[in-house]
Each structure stands twice: as structure tokens, then as C-alpha cells.
């Protein structure tokens with residue numbers, strides 16, 4: 001082993017200290033969302049730097065919250081998240097007062113005119129039931145038969161969302177918050193819905209993806225938003241969209257094309273094949289399954305993209321299925337071809353999701 005005082009050893013000790021304390025990052029992010037800090041700083045587009053003492057009395061907390069208040073503790077959270085590029089810190093020369101504005105990352109947590117942001121996704125990932133599974137990640141290696149979430153909670157995550165209205169609503173809000181900006185990005189760069197008349201969205205959650213597709217492509221005369229019965233029961237009315245409850249492992253409704261976003265990732269290879277076979281059976285000859293999924297790069301690196309994808313992979317392993325996973329393009333291709341599809345085309349339009357067209 002090298003001398004402990006060498007630069008390499010010093011850097012390594014710092015890096016492991018950072019990793020060992022990493023839990024402070026997501027938990028502080030969760031705290032920032034629970035406190036609604038982004039909306040306070042944003043203040044209808046002002047984004048003027050504010051001190052913790054200025055932010056504290058403006059927090060929009062539930063009316064039954066007793067606030068004794070500690071601006072110093074708030075500043076500790078703001079400062080730490082500044083080091084992860086969520087906030088910008090402003091320290092005037094000669095002043096000890098630190099002020100904070102939102103960076104581009106922080107702005108993703110601001111509630112938009114439709115009531116959406118990435119904040120619900122942060123909250124969804126840090127609910128108590130999900131948090132209970134995290135100390136059990138190692139059991140996915142030792143006893144992969146049962147997912148950590150199941151070991152911790154006695155039921156699968158989707159079974160619990162279905163029974164608990166709060167979890168069900170938060171899941172839908174989280175999906176909408178992430179999917180709406182993504183759909184805006186892909187609908188400008190992908191024209192695969194041009195010749196579609198009847199479109200089915202399998203696992204469509206609240207129906208946001210279909211709503212946006214129908215707005216951009218008036219040729220799609222009818223959309224069927226297909227999801228679990230308890231999910232579609234909470235979905236809002238959308239012109240041109242029929243909400244239909246069911247189980248994609250049994251069958252999916254027919255249409256001339258099927259859209260499916262962020263669904264396959266959650267399931268094992270065998271389960272994916274079953275879902276894709278059911279899609280194949282519901283399509284006419286020449287019909288397309290248009291799947292959008294996160295796709296793993298071949299090489300491992302430390303970019304935000306690769307890290308977001310690899311971290312999501314461990315999330316799926318811990319929460320949904322120990323053998324549900326993020327896959328490479330080649331793995332998706334093989335799944336589709338083994339389900340019977342004859343052609344496969346990938347479209348890289350977005351940084352996170354890739355679009356795959358499988359044709360019958």
C-alpha cells in the first residue's frame with residue numbers, strides 16, 4: 001500500500017468519505033422538496049438570491065405544522081445542496097450572509113402552471129415504504145428470489161400503491177412530472193405517430209403521454225390509456241382518451257400502434273417477453289410497438305447520464321424486481337425479436353430515454 005500521505009491516498013480517503021456520507025444528499029434533497037424551497041426562491045420567476053432567514057418565513061407548510069424554525073439548519077441544507085449544483089450561493093464581499101438562488105437543476109423542482117415538477121419524483125422515491133427496502137440491497141445478491149421491497153414490506157410495490165391512495169396519487173404525479181418534459185422533447189423530434197389512427201398506451205398512468213401525443217398529432221383520433229384498474233380510476237378526463245383498466249400480463253387492448261414508456265425496465269426478461277407478446281397479439285400486421293426506455297451505455301463512466309441510468313438500475317432491483325433492470329439496446333432488440341416482432345429501429349432523441357420501434 002502507498003504511503004498514507006501520498007496525493008493518491010489523500011484523494012482516495014476523501015472519495016470514500018464522500019461516498020460514505022452520500023445519504024445526506026438525497027435526504028437533504030427530499031427535505032428541500034418537503035419544505036417547498038424551490039417555489040419560494042423562484043417566486044414567479046424572480047429567482048432573486050435569498051438568505052435562509054428570508055426563506056424560512058415564506059415556506060408554504062401544511063397549516064397544522066408547528067414552526068419554531070431554525071434558519072441555520074436551513075442554511076446547512078442549502079449549502080450542502082449547493083455543492084451538488086441544486087442552488088447557487090451568493091456571498092457578497094466582506095459579508096457573512098449567504099444567499100441562494102436556483103440553478104438549472106434547482107429549477108426542475110419549481111411547480112409549473114400545470115402543477116407539475118420533478119419534486120413529486122423526489123418524494124416518491126423517498127417514501128417510508130421504499131426507504132425500508134434500501135438497507136436490504138445486499139439481499140438481492142444473496143437471496144434474489146424475493147425483492148428487497150417485498151422483504152421489507154411483505155407485498156410488492158405495485159400491490160401497495162394499489163391499496164394506498166396516497167402512494168397511488170404520488171406515483172401518478174411523479175410519473176407526470178417526469179414524463180411531460182420528456183414528451184415535449186421527443187414529440188418535436190419523432191414523427192412515428194403520423195400515420196396512427198388508434199393508439200394504445202400500455203402502462204400510461206394518468207394519461208399525460210397520450211394527451212400530449214393527441215395534441216401534437218390530430219391524426220390520432222382515439223387513445224386508449226391502459227393501466228391497472230386502481231390507477232385509471234384516478235386518471236383525469238382527457239378529450240379523445242378512453243381510460244381502460246386491466247393487466248398487461250393477461251392482454252392489452254388492440255390499436256394500430258401501441259406506445260409504452262418506462263414499463264419494460266421494471267420487469268424480468270420473461271415478464272417483458274410476455275408483455276411484448278401481448279402487444280404483438282394486439283397489433284395488426286405492419287403495426288408498431290413504440291417503446292421508450294432508459295438504455296444503458298456499453299461503457300461505464302462517471303457522467304450524469306450514466307450515473308442516472310446505473311442508479312435507476314439499482315432502484316429497480318431494490319424496489320420492483322431483483323431481475324427487472326435497465327438494459328442495453330441489444331438486449332431490448334433481442335426481447336422484441338423473441339416476442340415475434342420482425343423489425344427493430346432505435347431513435348436516440350432524448351438524453352435519458354431511447355425510442356424503439358418494433359414492427360409486426
Ligand SMILES: C[S@@+](CC[C@H](N)C(=O)[O-])C[C@H]1O[C@@H](n2cnc3c(N)ncnc32)[C@H](O)[C@@H]1O
Nearest residue numbers: 175179203204205227228231246247248261262
Ligand atoms: C414507471 S410507470 C410509467 C408510467 C408512464 N408510462 C410514464 O412513463 O409516465 C409504470 C406504469 O406501469 C403500470 N403497471 C404496472 N403493472 C401493470 C400491469 N400489470 N398492467 C398494466 N399496467 C401496469 C403502473 O401502474 C405504472 O403506471
